[in-house]
Amino acid sequence: MLCVSRVFNLESFLMNPAALSIQGLVKIHPGPVCALRGIDLEIPEGMFGLLGPNGAGKSTFMNIVAAIVEPTAGRVLLDGVDIVADPRHMRSRLGYLPQDFGFYPDLSGRAMLEFMLQMKGINGPRGRRALADDLLGRVNLSAAAGRKVGGYSGGMRQRLGLAQAIAGDPRVLIVDEPTAGLDPEERQRFHRLLAEMSTGRVVLLSTHIVDDVATLCPRLAVIRSGQVVADTTPSAARRAVDGVIHEGFVADATMPEFASRHRVLSATLDEGRNNRVRVFVAPGRVPPSGFSPVVGTLEDAYLVLMRCPPAEVPASLTRAAETVGGAA
Numbered sequence: 307m308l309c310v311s312r313v314f315n316l317e318s319f320l321m322n323p324a325a326l327s328i329q330g331l332v333k334i335h336p337g338p339v340c341a342l343r344g345i346d347l348e349i350p351e352g353m354f355g356l357l358g359p360n361g362a363g364k365s366t367f368m369n370i371v372a373a374i375v376e377p378t379a380g381r382v383l384l385d386g387v388d389i390v391a392d393p394r395h396m397r398s399r400l401g402y403l404p405q406d407f408g409f410y411p412d413l414s415g416r417a418m419l420e421f422m423l424q425m426k427g428i429n430g431p432r433g434r435r436a437l438a439d440d441l442l443g444r445v446n447l448s449a450a451a452g453r454k455v456g457g458y459s460g461g462m463r464q465r466l467g468l469a470q471a472i473a474g475d476p477r478v479l480i481v482d483e484p485t486a487g488l489d490p491e492e493r494q495r496f497h498r499l500l501a502e503m504s505t506g507r508v509v510l511l512s513t514h515i516v517d518d519v520a521t522l523c524p525r526l527a528v529i530r531s532g533q534v535v536a537d538t539t540p541s542a543a544r545r546a547v548d549g550v551i552h553e554g555f556v557a558d559a560t561m562p563e564f565a566s567r568h569r570v571l572s573a574t575l576d577e578g579r580n581n582r583v584r585v586f587v588a589p590g591r592v593p594p595s596g597f598s599p600v601v602g603t604l605e606d607a608y609l610v611l612m613r614c615p616p617a618e619v620p621a622s623l624t625r626a627a628e629t630v631g632g633a634a
């Protein structure tokens with residue numbers, strides 16, 4: 307009883323119905339490198355996107371939530387239970403597809419999966435082989451079950467990784483940059499599988515690809531240099547940049563000078579000479595001449611958070627009213 311009360315925080319759970327509660331998370335790696343600078347997030351069931359560039363701290367965050375790495379400070383509560391104090395509570399409820407997933411190229415997909423199930427100590431009612439075959443079916447790999455993993459495409463490998471992650475019906479599914487390097491068709495296929503698997507559980511998806519989040523996640527946090535710079539929803543983020551994104555053309559030769567005077571979000575070469583440029587124009591500022599307002603996208607919102615000084619970022623972009631901890 308004493309042990310249970312040590313790790314289960316009733317007061318915190320009652321005040322906070324989020325499945326996963328992250329409080330004041332700090333991680334200082336040897337170096338020292340401060341990878342997380344005090345992260346607070348309330349994560350409900352369903353898909354939750356953690357969006358940020360390389361080096362932002364996403365994998366560090368995922369590894370701590372997965373109870374693989376200990377934080378320097380802060381707490382992680384799963385359904386009210388502190389998993390830093392009781393890592394087994396998370397580990398026994400977790401499916402994890404890490405960013406760097408090791409494969410044995412000479413094993414068949416089925417043998418590899420059976421091996422991973424054995425490592426995790428998971429057996430099915432009809433045996434491990436039957437469970438492996440069920441899981442391969444769920445990730446559309448039945449036809450390739452007998453082929454060597456070494457010959458699998460990137461998307462097939464990720465689906466095999468997902469098969470081991472969902473074994474045992476975990477409460478929390480963590481997938482760290484699962485779509486990096488996949489072609490568009492494989493990404494879409496992986497998206498569909500993830501969406502199917504998000505019912506009744508927490509799915510944490512980290513990515514640097516805005517489209518992954520736009521397609522899949524009703525909730526997202528944007529992380530930059532170890533800090534949450536937005537805790538929002540895709541539609542709220544789009545609304546927050548409504549009216550502040552303008553588009554126009556700039557000759558390639560004048561681009562550096564233009565970029566020094568305006569908040570350029572993106573510039574793509576158009577027919578090799580002109581740049582089609584999107585800029586952020588803070589409320590009250592005058593847009594560049596010849597530029598017109600365009601409908602803002604989640605990509606625009608993300609780039610505003612990455613490229614503009616915090617003082618210029620619209621407050622409604624950093625925290626949406628409809629998030630668990632957001633203002634009413």
Ligand SMILES: Nc1ncnc2c1ncn2[C@@H]1O[C@H](COP(=O)(O)OP(=O)(O)O)[C@@H](O)[C@H]1O
Nearest residue numbers: 335336339341359360361362363364365366367
């Ligand atoms: N084991 C480690 N030792 C030292 N520094 C680390 C370690 N892991 C990550 N880092 C550093 O922490 C920061 C965040 O890294 P990471 O969590 O991998 O970010 P992301 O997954 O967003 O790319 C980076 O500066 C990275 O170099």
Ligand SMILES: [Mg+2]
Nearest residue numbers: 364365405483
């Ligand atoms: Mg990473």
